[in-house]
Amino acid sequence: MTKFATRVENVSISGIREVFEAAGDEAINLGLGQPDFPTPAHARRAAVEAIESGQTDAYTSNKGTPQLREAIAAKYDRDYGIEVDPGNTIATSGGSEALHLALEAHVDPNQEVIFPDPGFVSYDALTRIAGGTPKPVSLRDDLTLDPAAVEDAITEETAAVIVNSPANPTGAVQSEADMREFARIADEHDVLCISDEVYEHIVFDGEHHSPLKFAETDNVVVVSACSKTYSMTGWRLGWLVGSGDRIERMLRVHQYVQACASAPAQFAAEAALTGPQEPVAEMVGSFEERRDVVVDGLEDAGLEVPTPSGAFYAMPKVPEGWCDEVLDRGVVVVPGEAFGSNGEGYARLSYATGMEELKEALEIIDNATAAVREGRSRTQGSP
Ligand SMILES: Cc1ncc(COP(=O)(O)O)c(C=O)c1O
Structure with missing residues (x-):
């Protein structure tokens, strides 16, 4: 007799949690799937x-x-x-x-x-x-x-x-x-x-x-x-x-x-x-501003990213080793493969994070991307 049901054995714990746990307390978290606004x-x-x-x-x-x-x-x-x-x-x-x-x-x-x-x-x-x-x-x-x-x-x-x-x-x-x-x-x-x-x-x-x-x-x-x-x-x-x-x-x-x-x-x-729907409009307006900053920042770093038209995520194509490098430099992103095998070569960035932190994260991403492209990444060769 098996100890656990096969259909549950075939389910793995979400890869997203693992990334959070790997990041330190100081990290800028672009991994979150929830708005950073209070409930109305x-x-x-x-x-x-x-x-x-x-x-x-x-x-x-x-x-x-x-x-x-x-x-x-x-x-x-x-x-x-x-x-x-x-x-x-x-x-x-x-x-x-x-x-x-x-x-x-x-x-x-x-x-x-x-x-x-x-x-x-x-x-x-x-x-x-x-x-x-x-x-x-x-x-x-x-x-x-x-x-x-x-x-x-x-x-x-x-x-x-x-x-x-x-x-x-x-x-x-x-x-x-x-x-x-x-x-x-x-x-x-x-x-x-x-x-x-x-x-x-x-x-x-x-x-x-x-x-x-x-x-x-x-x-x-x-x-x-x-x-x-x-x-x-x-x-x-x-x-x-x-x-x-x-x-x-x-x-x-x-x-x-x-x-x-x-x-x-x-x-x-x-x-x-x-009730009043203004809080929703305010939140969406803020996400749109951040979307524009994130897309510009990723493009400036030389990454290809389809402009997201909704939600609060962007999914750029990233070179090999990019997610580790970005994480090592203190920005949490979720590797695309957490969302299916076709996600490999992509990363998900959530912009449900304040503008200042986002800008700081984009600067780190810019440096990390250049380092990966030029073969001087900090994580290269690490196990
Ligand atoms: C696409 C999608 N569907 C459903 C859910 C689940 O939402 P809830 O938090 O209401 O269970 C999420 C949560 O991240 C989601 O991203």
Whole structure:
């Protein structure tokens, strides 16, 4: 008898943590996947008031409070003109749980799940945990996912395609035409499209489009969260939107693994979604300024980097030994291979860090890049 389940043995601990642990306390951290802004005050207050008035002492409905689900549904109408029935939503413990539920409810053992490579680390791991087989698909030169490449990868065994825009780790934003294509592919091949939209509001160029708007069948499930939009990663509050049937199947899993999302977080999320949106605009404006500084800095260092249109990441192509050299000089970045084998030769830089630190990091990166190119890197020859 084996001691551990094979599907878990085949999952490794995220490479991102290892990088943090290798860096000293003094390092400038461009590895973080969370905004460096406070949660909006009205959201924090709503949670405190709900706690103080005893509204958070009990489980909520498994799907989440009716008020939060109303707020989630109303958001889709307000932002995208998509009509969503509040009954067709589930509040989850972050986007992470939402992704897990979507895969658990739709993937049979050995069925395939297509996702971008490089892509968010959870897609491969959660596919394996669901017993499925990962089918990573490489990206275009501009680091967007090509619908034609996705369609080519579809087989009889394909259960789902995961689309992520704006994307982690690339910052790429898919066009409306691409999103229409993903919806068509889901319809025509009768596969589920899981659209991971956790960065939906952090877009600098163009607009966010959801395949939910374009699908003619119920083959799109949306995953989103308060985590990035409202700087609420610690609150653990996300959600799912899908057809009644799909929501009911995902609820079967949610009910037993989670019961309900944290009640205080649900009150905060309701306030975040229904309250003033200025804090989001301010944060996005600040990320855009930093994006410009980071892209200029990387280009000045001689690195090739597609201009990220959203999220808060940049993914330059880097020479061999670059990540070690940069880390050795006190800047934490995540090697591209942490996000899939096609990430090799790239690095992910998060600019959810103050402007002064960013500028300092870019100067170090400039020197490190020159050193690697000229063969005088400090880390060369080290074990
Ligand atoms: C693309 C993507 N999807 C989902 C998540 C999970 O978000 P949450 O913190 O809400 O679980 C993340 C977090 O980094 C992410 O980058």
